[in-house]
Amino acid sequence: MQLSNLKVILISHPDGDSALPDRCAGIEFDAITPDDKGQTFFFKGDHVWKGFEGDAQPSSQYFKELNGHVDAAFRMHNPENQGDHDHIYLFLDDKVFSYFEHTLEEGYPKEIQEDFPGVPTHLDAAVECPKGECVTDSVLFFKGPDVHVYDIVTKTVKTKTWPHLPACTSVFRWLEHYYCFHGHNFTRFQPVTGEVTGNYPKDARRYFMRCPDFGHGGERTTLKCSDFKMDAITTDDTGRMYMFKGSNYMRLDTHRDGLHAFPITRSWKELTNGVDAVFSYNDRIYLIKGDQVYIYKAGAHFTLIEGYPKTLKEELNIEGQVDAAFVCPGQRTAHIIQGRKITYINLAATPREITLDAPLPFGDIDAAFCLSDGIKIFQGSNYYHYDSPMLLVMSRIAPIPLKVTSAMVGCED
Numbered sequence: 299m300q301l302s303n304l305k306v307i308l309i310s311h312p313d314g315d316s317a318l319p320d321r322c323a324g325i326e327f328d329a330i331t332p333d334d335k336g337q338t339f340f341f342k343g344d345h346v347w348k349g350f351e352g353d354a355q356p357s358s359q360y361f362k363e364l365n366g367h368v369d370a371a372f373r374m375h376n377p378e379n380q381g382d383h384d385h386i387y388l389f390l391d392d393k394v395f396s397y398f399e400h401t402l403e404e405g406y407p408k409e410i411q412e413d414f415p416g417v418p419t420h421l422d423a424a425v426e427c428p429k430g431e432c433v434t435d436s437v438l439f440f441k442g443p444d445v446h447v448y449d450i451v452t453k454t455v456k457t458k459t460w461p462h463l464p465a466c467t468s469v470f471r472w473l474e475h476y477y478c479f480h481g482h483n484f485t486r487f488q489p490v491t492g493e494v495t496g497n498y499p500k501d502a503r504r505y506f507m508r509c510p511d512f513g514h515g516g517e518r519t520t521l522k523c524s525d526f527k528m529d530a531i532t533t534d535d536t537g538r539m540y541m542f543k544g545s546n547y548m549r550l551d552t553h554r555d556g557l558h559a560f561p562i563t564r565s566w567k568e569l570t571n572g573v574d575a576v577f578s579y580n581d582r583i584y585l586i587k588g589d590q591v592y593i594y595k596a597g598a599h600f601t602l603i604e605g606y607p608k609t610l611k612e613e614l615n616i617e618g619q620v621d622a623a624f625v626c627p628g629q630r631t632a633h634i635i636q637g638r639k640i641t642y643i644n645l646a647a648t649p650r651e652i653t654l655d656a657p658l659p660f661g662d663i664d665a666a667f668c669l670s671d672g673i674k675i676f677q678g679s680n681y682y683h684y685d686s687p688m689l690l691v692m693s694r695i696a697p698i699p700l701k702v703t704s705a706m707v708g709c710e711d
Contacts, residue, residue: 318354319345322509324482329371329423330470334384334399340507341468343367351508361388363395363402370424370468375435376450392419414439416455417446425469425476427489430597438489440466440478445492460492464499470506473549474599477506521548523709526679526702530576530622531665532583534596539667540583541707542573550707565600568592568607575623575665577632579645584632586610586620614643615650621661622675626668626687633668633687635675637661640691660696676702 319325319342329341340347344366345354357364370389376382385403388395393407394414410419414437423440432438432447439446443461448454464485466478477484483499484506503509530542539550548559562569566585575586583600585592590607591614594600610616614634622635630646631653638661642654665676672685680699684690704711 319343321347321354321507322503322512324503326481327468327479329368329388330468330479331371331386332373333386333397334373338470339371341368341371347507350506360400361395361397361402363407364388364390366390370421370439372424372426372437374437374450375426375428378435378451387413387424389421389424414448415453417448423466423469423478425471425489427471427476431474432489438469440469458492460487462494463487463492472506521709523702523704523707523711524679526676526707526709528665528676530573530585531667531676531707532576532578532624533667533669534578534583535581539707540576541665542576544572545570547573566592566594566602568602575620575634577623577625579625579630579632584623586623589617613650615652616641616643622663622666624666624668624673626673627670631687633666635663635666640687642687654691656691658690659693674706681706 321327321340321342325342327340327342330338332338337348338350339360341357342354344357344364346357346360347354348360357368368388368390372387374382374385374387384398386397388397389410390407392410394410395407396403396413410417417439418441421439421441425438427436427438429435435450437448437450439448442465443459443463445458445460447456447458463478464480466480468479470477470479476487476489478487479502480499482502484502485494485498485500486496487494501512503512528541528543531539533539541548541550542562545562546559547562547565562573569585569587569592571587573585573587577584578596581596582603583594583596585594589610591610591612592607593603593613595603610618610620614632616634616636618636620634620636624633625631625645630644632643632645634641634643635658638658640656640658641652644651644653660677660682662677663675664678667674668687672683673687673690675682675684675690677699679702681702682697682699684693702709
């Protein structure tokens, strides 16, 4: 945490005898971290905000051993060690605190050197960096212009200097992107090189909190289940769900991090006019728009495969408007829905081989996806469930439609 001359604005507490800092007034955070449930905590002095809206509360309400500010914080990403994975680490001066489910672990606080040898004291910020986003599962520790990259497996430190990056008082990893907070602004950076691309800094109040007179981008989104109507839906190998509507998409991390809306071009920059259908297969995501198929390699960021887009005829051996598509887990068959017809396509064959054309018991389908428990076919805020593609094909009468629920797609009932 760097000292700042920014003024901490206070607002009256409803009880009348205390005052709370107001993050919408433009303050500088000491630390930011999610907890093991995915709730994000913003620290300032001896107060903390839970989530992207609401008033500040005493930090001791969630971390009772804290009597004041923290210098830095992060949530450990260490899936090889479940005794450490998802623990929150808070740093103050030369000490480190480890919490799980908001309970201080036995033996803490400790000297920083006991848990993180080679990492300096009196830190400015810290953030986890999983393998695939960094070279190995790591933690980035910030102090001045230096970034100390700590490998959690080898317990070694490599120090880099990023003088072009603002002095970060907190750093936050959010949906595989990295944000350096400085003052009431933030700058997004690449965690391996520190490279900054795009128009930064940006005002955090427009993106990471709900404030009067400030718009939002990439903010947690409220979607009423009764208003649910998507153009396309798919799930990837990690369990994330992607839902497309117009020029935007929403990502649902089904584990804990909620529903968030972004422009489609943020992740798939070549798709400027929306999506008709989408499916995932073999660590790739197939996006269909008109008669074009775009295939992207999945990872921390999506990369368009060289040579794409291609026409539907070239890639899937079909023609015409596609309404929905899905691939079931562990299978190699793409199921393409066009009107009241479904086509099975063998994705393991080159060129693609059509193995079945069959009628459907209803049309006007918006989207579809398949999980281990079966297939869901969407018409607006209703859906139909089938245990398998074969049962869908064999059906001659549409079943009773079911209502989309929050447990299914993260909308608000």
